[in-house]
Amino acid sequence: MKKYYPLLVLVCCIFYGFKNVIDPLFKVPENWPKPVYDFKKNPLSAEKIFLGRTLFYDPVLSRDGTISCESCHLQYTSFTHIDHTTSHGIEGKIGNRNSPVLINLAWSRNLMWDGSIHHIDAQAISPIENPLEMDEKLSHVVSKLNHSQKYRKLFYQAYGDSTATGERTLKSISQFLLTLVSSDSKYDKVMRKAEKFNEYEQKGYELFKVTCAVCHTEPLFTNGSFENNGLEPDSFFKDGGRIKITRNKNDSLKFKVPTLRNIELSYPYMHDGRFKNLQMVLFHYTNTIYKSKTLSKHLQKKIILNEQDKNNLIAFLKTLTDEKFIRNPEFSYPQ
Ligand code: HEC
Ligand code: HEC
Structure with a gap:
């Protein structure tokens, strides 16, 4: 039997196609879709993740x-900020959007509220070079890193060469971001049949x-599309x-559907942080839907929820809180 093992492995590889092999360091939670990130172009390593x-x-x-x-992305709030509606950057300059949580990014096809960025490896340039955020040039960051003993060592450990480059800097940051997987909330345990929801x-x-899952689709709690809610x-x-981004008027007032994982922790809500709490969000969906040409067809009909319904819905949303994620020492300030 043993002599057939190599053949079996070969058949399996052909069956799955080599390109479908996900990085050995990246664990896809049970029953989740395949990540969209192509790990082949940036294979994970513990040293690169640590550098990032x-x-x-x-x-x-x-x-x-x-x-x-x-x-702007603090671990204990699931990598967002909660002290203001839109983010604050260099010299206290105020940005125009609320910072999103950083969760399960390996499954995100589009980044930013408007999808202005398609690839996570290019993402970090945006905050680094944004005059309201870090107001720096990537080339100057690279030069600072090359003058640092500490970073020369870290780049050496990660790449076998102590030189920092723009590509290595960005790809290492991606590696860290890709590891931010949240899949251990009460909801996940219920799905794995390890726990039970209470009645509410x-x-x-x-x-x-x-009411909500057409857009906030399980298990990622987003369908990845752009909608006007x-x-x-x-x-x-x-x-x-x-x-x-598209200059197409059919896309007016559409924003990326955000995940609802850890939603209890990531207030205030929406791209501009206009709602302070989940009660206000539900009041919006039931009472203040603004009719415009691009309003999603799923929200054309009034949503009716009584107080008990709203409390139950919020009780459910709180089961998406993943304490292990926000306390995971592998995601915290590196010692
Ligand atoms: C001054 C606050 C601020 C800083 C600093 C900042 N971000 Fe952000 N981040 C934001 C805001 C605001 C957005 C949403 C921007 C938009 O939609 O236009 C965002 C979006 C993102 C996204 C997209 C998430 C998604 O689901 O679409 C990622 C990833 C990200 N930031 C990572 C980083 C990384 C990595 C750094 C450091 C290099 C960083 N951010 C620095 C405020 C900040
Ligand atoms: C038609 C698609 C759609 C439906 C249906 C929908 N949402 Fe949303 N939801 C969105 C979009 C798009 C946003 C982001 C809007 C923005 O910020 O401009 C959003 C934002 C949110 C936010 C804020 C998330 C954050 O990180 O700021 C919460 C909470 C939320 N929705 C909960 C719900 C609940 C609960 C329901 C069901 C009652 C629901 N949504 C139904 C599309 C939808």
Whole structure:
């Protein structure tokens, strides 16, 4: 029998196609779809992930050494900020959007609220070079890293060569971001039949499946599309969302459907942080849907929820909180 093993492996490889082999360091949770990130172009290693993590927490990425990625993406709130509606960057400059949580990015085809970025390996340039965020040049970051003993050592450990390059810097940051997988909430345990919802959570889950899941689709709690969920256009930022990228008027007021994992922790809500809590979000879906040409067809019909329904729905949403994720020492400030 043993002599057939190599043949069996070969047949399996052909069957799955070599390109479908996911990185050995990346564990896809049971019954989840395949990640969209192509790990072949940036195979994970513990050293590269550690380098990326070190960079994520280091204000060296900003012009004046005051802002790190963590300034707007804090682990204990699932890698977002909760102290203001839109984010604050260098010299207290105020940005025009709320920072999203950083969760399960290996499954994200489009990044940013309007999908302006298609590839996570290119993502970090945006905050580094944004004048309201870190206001630095990637080339200057690379030069600073090449002058640092600490980073020369870390690059050597990761790449077998102590030179920092733009590509290595960005790809290491991606590696860290890709490891931020949240799949151990109560909801996940219930799906794995290791725990049970209580009566309220169960009722909330039933309501969620009929009212919200078309867009906030399990198990990622987003379908990855751009939708207009009926927010009244804001008169201050005048943010049209997706239309900024496509210039297509059918995309006006559409934003990327955000995941709802860890939603209990990531207030305030929406691209501009307009709602302080989940009660306000539900009040929006039941009472203040703003009718416009691009309003999603799924929200044309009024959503009716009584107080008990709303409490049940919120009880369900809280089962998406993943304590292990926000306390995972592998994601925290590197020691
Ligand atoms: C000043 C605050 C700020 C800093 C600093 C910052 N970000 Fe962000 N981040 C944001 C905001 C705001 C958005 C949403 C931007 C948009 O939609 O236009 C965002 C979006 C993202 C996204 C897209 C997530 C998604 O689901 O679409 C990723 C990934 C990300 N940031 C990673 C980083 C990394 C890595 C760094 C450090 C290199 C960083 N951020 C620094 C505020 C910040
Ligand atoms: C038609 C698609 C659609 C449906 C249906 C829908 N949502 Fe959303 N949801 C969105 C979009 C798009 C956003 C982001 C909008 C923005 O910020 O401009 C969003 C944002 C949210 C947010 C804020 C997330 C964050 O990180 O800021 C919460 C919470 C939320 N929805 C909960 C729900 C609940 C609960 C339901 C069911 C009652 C629901 N949604 C139904 C598309 C939808």
